[in-house]
Amino acid sequence: MTKVYLNGEFLPLEEARISVLDRGFLFGDGVYEVIPAYGGRLFRLEQHLDRLDRSLQGIRLAVSISHHDWRDILQSLLPTGEMGDQAVYLQVTRGVAPKRDHSFPVVATPTVFAMAFPVVPPEPGQAELGVAAVTLPDTRWLRCNIKAITLLANVLLRQQAVDEGAAEAILIRDGVAHEGTASNLFVVKDGVITTPPDGPELLPGITRDLVVELAGLHNLPLIQAPIAESRLFEADELWITSSTKEIVPVISLNEGPVGEGVAGPVWRRVWALFQAYKQQIRAGLVD
Ligand SMILES: Cc1ncc(COP(=O)(O)O)c(C=O)c1O
Incomplete structure (x- = not known):
């Protein structure tokens, strides 16, 4: 069973749901990162999170997840024990707005999603x-x-x-x-x-x-x-x-x-x- 992270919860992939009014879905209004993990260790995590911060600033989206919290979330998604290489995908969108309008909603809670998947580096x-x-x-x-x-x-x-x-x-x-x-x-x-x-x-x-x-x-x-x-x-x-x-x-x-x-x-x-x-x-x- 693949476990994913969505808005503060860890849950099976099949149960992860977002609204069709999410601005990520309607406008592509969001940013993402892909971070490899070798032997269960996230590759250059701080650099990836610094780039995420710059992307979020670039789209004027404030998210209150510290680097420390990100590390905990992403690390929890990685399978434990003997495993091949993995990567985590994370995505933050401007969330659900009541009305489809290009300008930012007055109030919106970002949608935060993350999942891990296996990667096979080339031999x-x-x-x-x-x-x-x-x-x-x-x-x-x-x-x-x-x-x-x-x-x-x-x-x-x-x-x-x-x-x-x-x-x-x-x-x-x-x-x-x-x-x-x-x-x-x-x-x-x-x-x-x-x-x-x-x-x-x-x-x-x-x-x-x-x-x-x-x-x-x-x-x-x-x-x-x-x-x-x-x-x-x-x-x-x-x-x-x-x-x-x-x-x-x-x-x-x-x-x-x-x-x-x-x-x-x-x-x-x-x-x-x-x-x-x-x-x-x-x-x-x-x-
Ligand atoms: C447009 C673009 N340039 C460069 C890269 C390489 O970036 P990174 O080494 O951080 O994966 C990516 C990765 O997906 C990309 O989408």
Whole structure:
């Protein structure tokens, strides 16, 4: 029986109900987080909760759940004992308003929902197979740094990539590549790793930030700078990162090979550092 959290209660998934007047349902008026848990330990929880706070501030929604309370709620959702890796999904919406009106209701209680689900991180042999990507015009809004549940543009763009036989779309705005539909972007050229800087055009990924941190700790040259679309096609390596997919080499772009058309040596090094970091999480040495 899957147990979920809804508005202060833990209950079986089948019994969790919200109103059809919830503004999350009617307007996509809410924000979310996805947080992996390795060996029962939540990955970079504080960073995820800080980003949640920024998303909530970004949509002007006040929620009175402290980080300490969040930790208790999310930890309670994780199965105990021997288990594979998990992730928790949490979502906060502006709640139920008596009338469907775009402007904020005078009084509304946020709807808070969370659940855990199993994740299967890619095995080394599988990860290095990489994926295909395509470039597509970024049709999203200009507040992509908010992790909003309003994901229709991302959904349509990802589906277009899938229809074109690719796993992800790399999104281009004014000739600049910012991120994927559900991932951040890294380019490697002549041994130097580049990722776009934070800004309204992209989500500040927690995986991305860890890659930046690991590169710094291990003296790998990494810069945060805008990436012109043309540079994607001259890259030695391209990677995309996200909490559930980790670090994925992009081996073909718009049907042409990226670099040698196989996972590259810089990816191999960073992927190994990331796996070692995960082992430290499992051992309770870091979070
Ligand atoms: C648009 C977008 N960019 C980047 C990411 C990667 O963020 P994180 O590493 O925190 O999962 C995601 C994750 O879902 C995303 O939806």
